[in-house]
Amino acid sequence: MWKTDIIDGQLSRTRIVFIIFAIMAFFLYQYLLLAVFCLFLLFFHLSIFYLKSIHKSLTLINEMKSIRVFPGEQTSWKLSFRNGLIPIFKGSLTIAFDANIQPTGTEFTVHSDLAEVSIPFAVFPNEEKEVTIPIETVKRGLARIRKIELMIPSLFGSETAILEFNEIFKQEIIVYPLQREVNGDVENERMVTGFHPSPQSLFSDPLQTIGTREYRSGDGFQNIHWKATARTNELQTKIFEKTTEMSWIIVLNVIDRHSVVADLEEMIEQAAFLVNTAFIKEIPFSLLVNLRSFGDNPYFLLPLGEGPKQRQKAMEMLAVISVDSFPFPFSSMLFHENKKNHRVSTIIILGEIPSDANAVIQLFMKKGIRPTQVKGNTVKGVDRLWIS
Template structure:
């Protein structure tokens, strides 16, 4: 039976009946009591029908393949759904559906009751008519960054007379999950970052051109590619004309998040959530202004010692990937040394135009950033104090903006 693991369970009444049948049958044969023999035959038929009914009903219970993922911010509502299809032609009279809402972060509350959903087990009566599709809903409210999933789905189906039951444990691929994005905590200073551009903007001098933005034409010169010839303009001018495209620059930000704590008693910093919320705002700001960005986090990942990396991208889809990445981080994650992460940051073939540092900042970061600033890189770190949030030039301790 695809997607389910089953275990058959029997009641005491069933066991008594099964063990009584041989005695009842032998007594009927030796005494020539047709009534006793009829009872024995009836009980055999009853047990056979009950077994057939359970096998038939349970073999026709399915859950569609795929995943359902709901994405919300704190304070928003989402409905987790559990779809169950029953293709049998006889009804299921009695059963019980139960599942476990895995929410170790306390990311959501049950919307109807406003109570914690952590380690919550939900149960529903399972009684369905033939050829039925049913959806079980669980509405939750986002409280804080994190994820919650429906797990440990179990279904118990009883026979008609409740002599026995089949316990079904779901082992298929369907998953229902809600992702609560980090709270967006804004701060001033991103708009004042000293760089040549924000996004893909026309510029007078650039190595890049936007072939979708034609600025004009000029006389053809030897070496111009033929795909740049404007044939209509050439026909009017009676000589070859080459298209002139707008010069653009493509802005790129590297978001570096150091979450490693200096204390041996814990893995991550005590302002872990604040750093991720500030990084989330930066991702949102970059996407809004068409700025490509990447993310580095010094969280240990399989196969690498440099930490977690989201490559460059831009637009709404890339923003959603970034927010989901930040939502899935845990304060209990194992970290890697910040020097390993910074080594990966500055070993990339792409030259970063702007680096923004979040989280812990110390002598190692100051030393490394001072060296990189000498190569012309623009580097800032976001400093959180009791007075507010500062966007500060890294590698020089020079404030670039006021507290927010």
């Protein structure tokens, strides 16, 4: 858990001097001085033993914990220590973490995109201690603690032990993006049966009965509502919920030639707004970003889904997009998605559409999927762009 380095200071030379004096005192029969020198040597060795043993006594509890917040909100890092028999006095705890969050109420420095803070640290034998560092979120991103280091002075002498935590600390803070409003109506229904209520739909869901009406000639025998018929003494027919297919593919093209686009943050905030809109209107959606991923898919992909869990996954995905990621060809990503059997009504593209993606967009259109593009702060249909 701990990598330990001992900084001797003047210890080695002082110890050699005391050993020489002790030998001289022995041969000169100065036993009182010999005892004093031996006592000092004992203190030195106890000091070294103390510094070398601390890492065996101190444990940092490392449990997985994710904190989800928005920019401008306040939260805290919490580090829990469990100590054994060896006390620590006048120690110093240094923590470095991603600078998209910053400490509050204490001084800190920023180096290489890492915020670093140092605070006093002391713990008694058999004590459990929790260290809390209040922080404020500054901007979107994933923040982790990258360094945990303890500097512990010896009980005697000038030597110091440096304990460096050599595991990945599992606590993380996910800062969701802000939302930038997008105007325009992107709701589009496919003329197929689905699960989204739509009074204008030509299709009904036989599993969702919303009422009854008087029986009419031509109504199916299987649609008669027998309980309502018995209650009214007249034949009653079930009325089913009219439904249609309504779902989105939200696509981000974050690459301009070979680098990340300059308006990346604005694009992510607009995508966050669309994600939240889909959640509020109970519209299933998937999310694609043309950055290379090292998982099962070669690019960032959130499969089609809906509900609070889907929104959380989407916001987390938008939060971790980094300018340091490798690009993935936009047209190749769309082509790969088109091969899947999508039952969606609309594809919403944020960013520029390269010319080599035109043919793939036509394939989506042949499936009845309406392509749209966010221009400025407005969603516009782009059907004409690809019609040959």
